[in-house]
Amino acid sequence: MITVHKLFGRQLAQARAADGTIDLDALGALVSQAYAESDEDRRRTDRSIALMVDELDQLNRHLERLVEERTAALRAREAELKAQNVRFDAALNNMTQALLMFDAEHRLLIANNRYLDMYKLTRDQIPPGSTLEHILECRRAAGTYFGDPKSFTDYLIPALAERKVITRFSELPDGRTMFILIQPLPDGGWISTHQDITERRRAEQQIAYMAQHDFLTNLPNRVLLRERLEQAVPALCEGEQLAVLYLDLDHFKTINDTLGHHFGDELLKAAALRLRSIVKACDTVARMGGDEFVVVQTGIRRMQQTTALAQRICEAMRQPFDLEGHTVVVEVSIGISLAPGDGQAPNDLLKNADIALYRAKAEGRSTFRFFEPDMDTRMKARHELAIALRHALTEGQFELHYQPLVALSDQRVTACEALLRWNHPVRGQIPPDTFIPIAEEIGIIAAIGEWVIGKACADAVRWPHDVKLAVNLSPIQVMNPNLVSVIVRALAVSGLPATRLEIEITESALLHHTDATLAALHRLRSLGVGISMDDFGTGYSSLSSLRSFPFNKIKIDRCFVQSLVDGDDSVAIIEAIAGLAKSLGMITTAEGVETLEQMNRVRALGCTEMQGYLISRPRPLNDLWPLFATECRRTGTAD
Numbered sequence: 055m056i057t058v059h060k061l062f063g064r065q066l067a068q069a070r071a072a073d074g075t076i077d078l079d080a081l082g083a084l085v086s087q088a089y090a091e092s093d094e095d096r097r098r099t100d101r102s103i104a105l106m107v108d109e110l111d112q113l114n115r116h117l118e119r120l121v122e123e124r125t126a127a128l129r130a131r132e133a134e135l136k137a138q139n140v141r142f143d144a145a146l147n148n149m150t151q152a153l154l155m156f157d158a159e160h161r162l163l164i165a166n167n168r169y170l171d172m173y174k175l176t177r178d179q180i181p182p183g184s185t186l187e188h189i190l191e192c193r194r195a196a197g198t199y200f201g202d203p204k205s206f207t208d209y210l211i212p213a214l215a216e217r218k219v220i221t222r223f224s225e226l227p228d229g230r231t232m233f234i235l236i237q238p239l240p241d242g243g244w245i246s247t248h249q250d251i252t253e254r255r256r257a258e259q260q261i262a263y264m265a266q267h268d269f270l271t272n273l274p275n276r277v278l279l280r281e282r283l284e285q286a287v288p289a290l291c292e293g294e295q296l297a298v299l300y301l302d303l304d305h306f307k308t309i310n311d312t313l314g315h316h317f318g319d320e321l322l323k324a325a326a327l328r329l330r331s332i333v334k335a336c337d338t339v340a341r342m343g344g345d346e347f348v349v350v351q352t353g354i355r356r357m358q359q360t361t362a363l364a365q366r367i368c369e370a371m372r373q374p375f376d377l378e379g380h381t382v383v384v385e386v387s388i389g390i391s392l393a394p395g396d397g398q399a400p401n402d403l404l405k406n407a408d409i410a411l412y413r414a415k416a417e418g419r420s421t422f423r424f425f426e427p428d429m430d431t432r433m434k435a436r437h438e439l440a441i442a443l444r445h446a447l448t449e450g451q452f453e454l455h456y457q458p459l460v461a462l463s464d465q466r467v468t469a470c471e472a473l474l475r476w477n478h479p480v481r482g483q484i485p486p487d488t489f490i491p492i493a494e495e496i497g498i499i500a501a502i503g504e505w506v507i508g509k510a511c512a513d514a515v516r517w518p519h520d521v522k523l524a525v526n527l528s529p530i531q532v533m534n535p536n537l538v539s540v541i542v543r544a545l546a547v548s549g550l551p552a553t554r555l556e557i558e559i560t561e562s563a564l565l566h567h568t569d570a571t572l573a574a575l576h577r578l579r580s581l582g583v584g585i586s587m588d589d590f591g592t593g594y595s596s597l598s599s600l601r602s603f604p605f606n607k608i609k610i611d612r613c614f615v616q617s618l619v620d621g622d623d624s625v626a627i628i629e630a631i632a633g634l635a636k637s638l639g640m641i642t643t644a645e646g647v648e649t650l651e652q653m654n655r656v657r658a659l660g661c662t663e664m665q666g667y668l669i670s671r672p673r674p675l676n677d678l679w680p681l682f683a684t685e686c687r688r689t690g691t692a693d
């Protein structure tokens with residue numbers, strides 16, 4: 055049986071007539087129509103294929119363009135990344151800090167060159183992937199770590215897990231100091247930076263040192279002193295004391311003014327060294343500024359330990375300083391407070407020691423005093439006096455009294471000594487021993503001295519021509535470069551001949567003498583002015599001061615004269631002085647002669663002149679005249 059195509063089968067069925075025959079024409083028409091439809095379908099298919107090919111072609115071109123663009127962008131990005139990497143490497147290896155970077159597994163990602171240099175490592179020793187413990191072991195071998203690598207990592211890893219930032223200072227075996235900062239990163243890794251802060255530390259230490267030390271002497275300054283006191287006082291054991299010795303160099307200001315600040319500085323340095331050499335290493339010597347020093351003596355069980363130290367300091371400071379061709383003597387006054395008795399706070403201890411220092415100075419300098427509670431009141435009184443003293447000259451509150459000096463041979467008045475009196479408007483007459491040290495201290499002694507010499511010369515010019523005038527000069531006046539001109543002017547203004555003037559100076563005026571001081575004294579002597587050594591025997595270098603200048607007169611201090619009757623060493627001393635003075639062609643005046651017996655003794659011991667209440671107390675100018683009457687001169691009873 056023939057199998058026909060389904061379509062043809064359908065066409066045959068359509069072309070079959072009712073009688074079952076095939077209408078060939080109808081069949082032909084059906085087949086032709088089928089061919090025509092088929093042709094149409096093919097044409098349609100061909101058209102859509104052509105369209106698709108076209109579209110595909112376009113798509114392809116678009117994709118190619120896209121790929122090209124993406125590739126170019128990627129290349130650019132790659133180049134950018136490369137450049138960035140180069141920059142990153144440069145930055146990493148040129149930073150001043152050493153750096154390590156670890157991943158979340160605590161494995162090394164990066165170590166910069168600075169890290170390798172800083173800790174003497176090579177790159178091969180710590181390749182990427184190394185653990186911190188390994189790196190620290192390598193450092194230990196290189197001598198740049200002296201901790202325990204394991205215990206450090208055991209501490210670090212849990213801390214980082216808690217996202218803690220860790221900072222620490224690390225001292226290297228070679229003395230360098232590192233500041234280390236360890237910070238966790240968001241991805242679980244961490245970064246550690248190390249900065250060498252040795253120089254900064256040194257600078258900070260230097261600044262801290264400078265803030266606590268005196269630049270001139272290198273001694274602790276008041277800041278450090280307070281700190282030490284703050285620590286030392288509470289640390290005192292039962293029954294133990296601490297002493298604050300407040301020192302002040304006597305007459306330093308005058309030395310500084312006459313010899314210059316450079317010399318003053320050198321003197322302070324030498325004094326600081328000397329002080330340091332006297333005290334124990336555990337005791338503090340500080341400079342408070344100017345010529346003030348403080349010594350803190352610790353571990354005291356008996357007060358004698360402090361007395362001994364104070365004596366040692368006074369004694370050592372008295373030894374002459376040889377500086378730049380000058381020999382200078384500086385004395386020191388010391389005020390002492392004791393902790394805990396006189397206070398516990400540094401301020402109280404220093405204040406009370408300072409009060410005691412004032413006392414020591416007021417009582418003649420070159421000595422020491424322990425603080426006593428009523429000193430404070432006395433110091434306030436002294437302070438008030440100082441304020442009033444500033445106005446005394448302009449307010450005309452000064453007055454001169456005169457005391458005669460008489461020849462022991464015939465009791466003739468040879469001279470009258472001008473003695474200054476201050477008539478205080480409230481307190482009445484104040485003696486010079488009280489206010490002259492204050493005037494020296496507050497810097498007005500030169501002005502007062504100038505007034506004294508002017509007034510005294512003007513008074514004396516009216517006295518009998520054989521009566522001289524004696525005027526006292528403070529050591530500060532003696533060192534004043536204007537000394538000669540002040541005296542010459544007073545003589546010229548008053549018309550008093552130079553030969554009728556005697557100036558009285560004490561040993562302390564020669565303690566700090568300079569060539570200029572001696573030259574001024576020689577100049578005055580050459581003009582005819584007499585130069586007397588006053589209060590002889592009260593200093594500690596009496597004989598050496600006699601050697602430094604050819605005095606016309608020695609006035610033996612009244613302490614020798616007044617102890618004469620008790621028959622102590624004074625007899626031998628006065629006799630020796632009188633003998634020495636005679637051989638040197640000087641007059642010897644015995645001061646403070648109050649009794650006839652004393653007068654006879656000093657005459658017998660060889661003194662040539664005397665002064666004292668026996669003849670007359672110091673008296674106002676107008677009461678002097680009876681002394682000049684011939685008969686009074688003989689009897690010595692003018693009072």
Ligand code: C2E
Nearest residue numbers: 473474485486487506526527528646647648665666667672
């Ligand atoms: P000085 O120069 O040694 O004067 C003698 C002092 O002894 C005077 O004290 C006088 O009153 C006192 N005196 C005299 N005879 C006797 C006596 O027989 N017994 C006793 N107990 N004392 C006697 P004054 O006036 O109080 O002066 C004290 C010191 O003050 C003077 O000692 C002198 O160093 C100083 N001074 C006085 N006037 C001046 C002055 O104008 N300038 C300076 N820089 N110092 C002066």
Ligand code: MG
Nearest residue numbers: 471526558588
């Ligand atoms: Mg005198």
Ligand code: MG
Nearest residue numbers: 588589609645
């Ligand atoms: Mg005297």
